[in-house]
Amino acid sequence: MEPSLASLAYALPTTGAALAWAWTLRSLRRARNELDASRADHARAMHHQDSHGTLFRTLFDAAPECIKVQTVDGRLQRINTAGLTLLETNDPARVIGQPVVNFIAPEYHDAYHRLSEVVCSGEPASMEFELITLHGRRCWLETHAVPLYGDEGRITGLLAVTRDIDERRRMTRELEEQRNRLHTIIESEPECVKLHDRDGRIMEMNRAGLALLNASHNDAVIGHSMYEFLCPAYQADYRALTENVFRGQRQCMEFEVLTSDGETRWLESHAAPLVSPDGQVTAVLAITRNIEERKRYEQRLREQRDELAHVCRVSTLGELSSGLAHELTQPLCAISSYAQSAAALLKCDTNDKHDRLDPMLQKIVAETERANAIIQRLRDFVRKKAPRPTSVDTRQLIADSLELVEAERRRSRVSIDVSLPHDLPDLWVDRIQIQQVILNLLTNALQAIDETPDAEHRIALSTTIEQDAVRISLRDYAAGVRDDVRQQLFVPFFTTKTSGLGMGLALSRSIAEAHGGRLWYEPANPGSAFHLEVPMADRT
Amino acid sequence: MTPANRVFIIDDDSAVRDAVATLVESVGLHANCFADADTFLAEYRGGTPGCLISDVCLPGTDGVQLQRILKERRIEIPLIVISAHGDIPMAVEMVRRGAIDFIEKPFRNHVLLERIHEALEKAERRHREYMADAQQRAHLASLTPREKEVLPLLIDGHANKIIARELSLSPRTVETHRANILRKMHADSVTSLARVLTPDLWQG
Numbered sequence: 001m002e003p004s005l006a007s008l009a010y011a012l013p014t015t016g017a018a019l020a021w022a023w024t025l026r027s028l029r030r031a032r033n034e035l036d037a038s039r040a041d042h043a044r045a046m047h048h049q050d051s052h053g054t055l056f057r058t059l060f061d062a063a064p065e066c067i068k069v070q071t072v073d074g075r076l077q078r079i080n081t082a083g084l085t086l087l088e089t090n091d092p093a094r095v096i097g098q099p100v101v102n103f104i105a106p107e108y109h110d111a112y113h114r115l116s117e118v119v120c121s122g123e124p125a126s127m128e129f130e131l132i133t134l135h136g137r138r139c140w141l142e143t144h145a146v147p148l149y150g151d152e153g154r155i156t157g158l159l160a161v162t163r164d165i166d167e168r169r170r171m172t173r174e175l176e177e178q179r180n181r182l183h184t185i186i187e188s189e190p191e192c193v194k195l196h197d198r199d200g201r202i203m204e205m206n207r208a209g210l211a212l213l214n215a216s217h218n219d220a221v222i223g224h225s226m227y228e229f230l231c232p233a234y235q236a237d238y239r240a241l242t243e244n245v246f247r248g249q250r251q252c253m254e255f256e257v258l259t260s261d262g263e264t265r266w267l268e269s270h271a272a273p274l275v276s277p278d279g280q281v282t283a284v285l286a287i288t289r290n291i292e293e294r295k296r297y298e299q300r301l302r303e304q305r306d307e308l309a310h311v312c313r314v315s316t317l318g319e320l321s322s323g324l325a326h327e328l329t330q331p332l333c334a335i336s337s338y339a340q341s342a343a344a345l346l347k348c349d350t351n352d353k354h355d356r357l358d359p360m361l362q363k364i365v366a367e368t369e370r371a372n373a374i375i376q377r378l379r380d381f382v383r384k385k386a387p388r389p390t391s392v393d394t395r396q397l398i399a400d401s402l403e404l405v406e407a408e409r410r411r412s413r414v415s416i417d418v419s420l421p422h423d424l425p426d427l428w429v430d431r432i433q434i435q436q437v438i439l440n441l442l443t444n445a446l447q448a449i450d451e452t453p454d455a456e457h458r459i460a461l462s463t464t465i466e467q468d469a470v471r472i473s474l475r476d477y478a479a480g481v482r483d484d485v486r487q488q489l490f491v492p493f494f495t496t497k498t499s500g501l502g503m504g505l506a507l508s509r510s511i512a513e514a515h516g517g518r519l520w521y522e523p524a525n526p527g528s529a530f531h532l533e534v535p536m537a538d539r540t
Numbered sequence: 541m542t543p544a545n546r547v548f549i550i551d552d553d554s555a556v557r558d559a560v561a562t563l564v565e566s567v568g569l570h571a572n573c574f575a576d577a578d579t580f581l582a583e584y585r586g587g588t589p590g591c592l593i594s595d596v597c598l599p600g601t602d603g604v605q606l607q608r609i610l611k612e613r614r615i616e617i618p619l620i621v622i623s624a625h626g627d628i629p630m631a632v633e634m635v636r637r638g639a640i641d642f643i644e645k646p647f648r649n650h651v652l653l654e655r656i657h658e659a660l661e662k663a664e665r666r667h668r669e670y671m672a673d674a675q676q677r678a679h680l681a682s683l684t685p686r687e688k689e690v691l692p693l694l695i696d697g698h699a700n701k702i703i704a705r706e707l708s709l710s711p712r713t714v715e716t717h718r719a720n721i722l723r724k725m726h727a728d729s730v731t732s733l734a735r736v737l738t739p740d741l742w743q744g
Contacts, residue, residue: 326597329624333646334555340649341563360562367555410552411597 066141066162069148070100072120077157086141086164088133095134105130105138119145119158128165140169192267192288195274198246200226200238203283212267212290214259231256231264245271245284254291266295305510312507313382313436316443327407328374331367338364377403381432381439389515391537392427392434394470395420398461401438405446412446414457424463426537427470429515434534437508437519441474441530444504448478448528455479456526469517469533477527489521508532544663546590547656550574550606551622552599556645560593560622563649564656577601581609584617589667591618591659593652596627596634596642603627607634616666618659622647676737679725687724690717695734 060067066083070076076098084090087103095103104112108129118125126144133139143162150156186193192209196202205221213229215221227235234255241251251271256264269288273281342360345353377400402409402416409416427434442459449455456477464471481489490509505519512519517534547564551557552575561571570590574580578600580592596603603621610617621642623631631642640659643652683691686707693703700718704711718730727733 326624326627329645330553330556333624334553334559336646337556337559337563337649337652341559341566344566344649356566363555363558370555410599413599 066160068100068160068162070158070160072155072157074099074101074116076100083162086131086133086139086162088135088137103131103133105132115143115145116158119147120155122147122155139164140166192286194286194288195283196226196242196286197283198242200242202226209288212259212265212288213257214261214263216260220260229257229259231258241269241271242284245273246281248273248275248281266291305507305514309433309436309507309511310382312440312504313432316436316439316504324374324378324404324407328371331371331374335364335367335371338367381435389428389430392429392431394424394427394463394472397427397429397431397435398438398463398472401435401442402461404435404439405442408443408446412450412457414446414449414459416442416459416461418461420463421465423465425465425470428535428537433511434515434532437511437532438472438474440504440508441532444530445474445476445478445528448476452478465536466533468536470536471531471533473529473531475524475527475529477524480523480526480528481521486521486523490519544589544591544660544667546570546572546588547660548572548574548580548584548590548592548617550577550580550592550594550598552576552595552597556595556622560652563652567653569656569660575599577603577606577609581606584615586615589660589663591620591640591656591663593620593622593656596621596623596630602630603634604630604637607637607639611637618662618666620652620655620659622652672736673738676725682724683721687717687721690714691721694718694721694730695737697730697734 060078060080063080064082066080066086068076068079068083076095079087079092079095081090084092084095087095089095101109101112108127111127111129115125115127124144124146126142128140128142131139131141141162142165143160145158145160147155148157148159186206189206190208192206192212194202194205194209202221202224205218210216210218210221213221226238230238234253237253238255241253244251250273252269253271254266254268256266258264267288268291269286271284271286274283274285276282338360342357342364345357345360350356381404398418398420402418445459449457449459458477460473460475462473462475464473490505509519512532512534515534517532519530519532522529522531545568547560547569549557549560549564549571551560551573554575557573557575561573564571574583576599577594580594581601594603594606598606601609603623607619610619619634619639621631621634621639622645623642624645628642628644631639631644635642640662641655643655680688689707690703693706698706700711700714703709704714707714709717722728722730722733725733725737727736
């Protein structure tokens with residue numbers, strides 16, 4: 001008796017109606033114990049056997065699962081109420097004595113015969129099959145069968161506990177369908193979908209992902225480390241990203257990879273944590289796309305902006321050209337005159353010729369240097385160079401910009417009050433580009449003053465030191481910007497001037513933003529204030 | 541009499557100022573330099589014969605305003621305008637208002653020197669005229685009221701008889717007046733007196 005019940009317990013499914021099973025198991029064990037006891041002292045406790053019989057019957061009928069006993073030759077000997085319900089009858093007479101195989105769908109007959117043989121040889125066995133009820137309906141069942149021993153220790157039949165697994169079968173099927181659907185979606189997804197662990201080991205990757213890495217086969221990627229593909233410059237950032245994702249954050253990053261055939265490629269990844277049911281982050285789920293095209297476009301845009309900046313600088317110089325010509329004329333005029341005076345002196349017949357010639361020649365050299373400095377400043381300003389931020393002396397930058405508008409300023413008779421704090425930090429900017437912005441703001445202010453009758457001929461230039469930026473503010477006392485113009489102030493090709501591209505402020509703002517800074521307008525009473533904020537250089 | 545040999549230079553560019561001064565001094569003239577018109581106006585003392593070289597575009601009072609102020613103050617100093625390319629319209633305006641010439645920067649020394657000499661000659665002439673006028677004014681001041689009545693009629697070329705009738709005098713008295721006037725005015729004849737006496741002198 002012992003092995004069979006142990007086998008029954010073993011055969012009990014671990015999932016499903018666990019309570020019912022526990023109940024069944026406990027009941028059966030208790031029943032067996034009772035039976036054991038009664039068998040041990042059969043004669044002495046005849047009346048006990050009677051009560052045991054009643055107990056067993058009660059248990060048998062009250063069990064929520066189908067319990068049935070079949071004879072060794074395969075006929076149904078006993079079945080409980082739950083079993084009758086499964087067969088869709090409440091009349092035991094319609095089923096008792098019938099061959100069990102009659103209730104089993106034909107395709108499972110072989111399996112049933114094999115199970116019967118195993119159990120009859122003394123081993124427990126189980127199978128899943130479809131039952132055919134008395135109404136001819138099919139129903140999925142799972143059965144666990146153990147041999148039933150007679151008093152002499154011979155196997156007298158099979159005891160089977162059977163339950164309805166229709167629900168489970170359906171769920172399994174649905175789960176499988178869902179999995180297939182998901183798999184199809186992921187595989188047909190045009191962007192790379194992958195899972196990798198905390199160390200970057202790739203656990204899963206779809207076909208699009210393989211294509212992104214120019215990998216011909218799964219084996220070239222799955223199980224490999226992310227870092228085999230990631231270009232070294234991005235590895236530290238990617239590790240940080242992974243850590244953040246494992247802290248539960250969503251992250252996004254652009255990086256370059258080296259494909260398996262040695263090509264570099266720009267990618268953008270959106271990474272999210274993959275969370276297990278118990279709330280642990282188990283992997284990074286990353287969706288990655290090819291951004292080569294976008295990067296090329298951005299590059300083109302940057303080049304175009306630089307091109308435009310160049311054009312605007314040239315056009316600004318065009319606007320300033322008469323002033324600059326004036327500026328250059330002064331040293332040239334002095335040089336020419338000194339040289340002629342010197343030449344005339346050479347023809348004279350005086351003793352102090354040398355003493356008088358020397359200072360003239362030295363002045364010629366000094367004025368040549370002055371003219372050269374003006375030209376150098378212009379050349380620097382116009383030269384088309386890829387913008388490169390460096391540490392720039394703020395004071396010098398402002399002084400250079402003021403130099404370039406000096407002629408215009410004089411012509412417009414404007415005084416520029418410059419107030420700079422003593423400990424003005426350096427800027428981290430492209431010197432020429434920021435000079436262009438300041439120059440643009442200065443010429444705008446000068447023009448505004450020219451166009452405003454009775455304007456105070458004054459510009460105030462000041463700086464404010466922010467957290468990690470320097471703000472350069474330019475205030476004029478002219479008419480200010482009209483309300484209807486204000487909205488379009490920074491719109492490209494918008495201009496209120498008869499000449500001019502309308503690019504000055506638009507470009508200036510784009511330059512400021514490309515530096516991680518900003519440029520904005522504030523009305524002042526009277527006049528305008530423009531503020532340019534750009535990053536300061538590291539003070540270390 | 542002192543020859544006109546002083547050149548006043550106004551230019552806000554120190555190199556240009558110095559170059560012009562060097563040029564001026566190389567031909568033995570005196571140069572006085574100023575960085576702006578206001579300083580010049582504050583320091584200039586009339587009566588020194590000389591000429592003025594000024595840039596058009598100046599901080600504070602510019603060339604055109606300077607010319608107007610000189611006129612208001614009756615400072616008749618010959619003016620040469622030097623200007624850079626951009627200021628030509630203003631320079632032309634200044635010539636229209638009586639400047640001797642404008643010379644574009646960078647200038648040829650000999651051209652500027654020619655203009656300077658021209659200006660200095662003009663200054664000298666003006667100075668001479670001014671001095672002569674001053675002399676005539678002194679002579680005129682010595683005339684008696686009656687002589688001052690006779691003078692315009694004499695200059696108009698009227699005969700003694702006509703003047704006598706006009707002023708109810710005897711022709712003989714008129715003759716005495718005529719002799720006294722010619723003596724006091726240091727003139728040999730009425731004709732030569734008429735030549736040196738500008739109307740604003742004796743009418744004023």
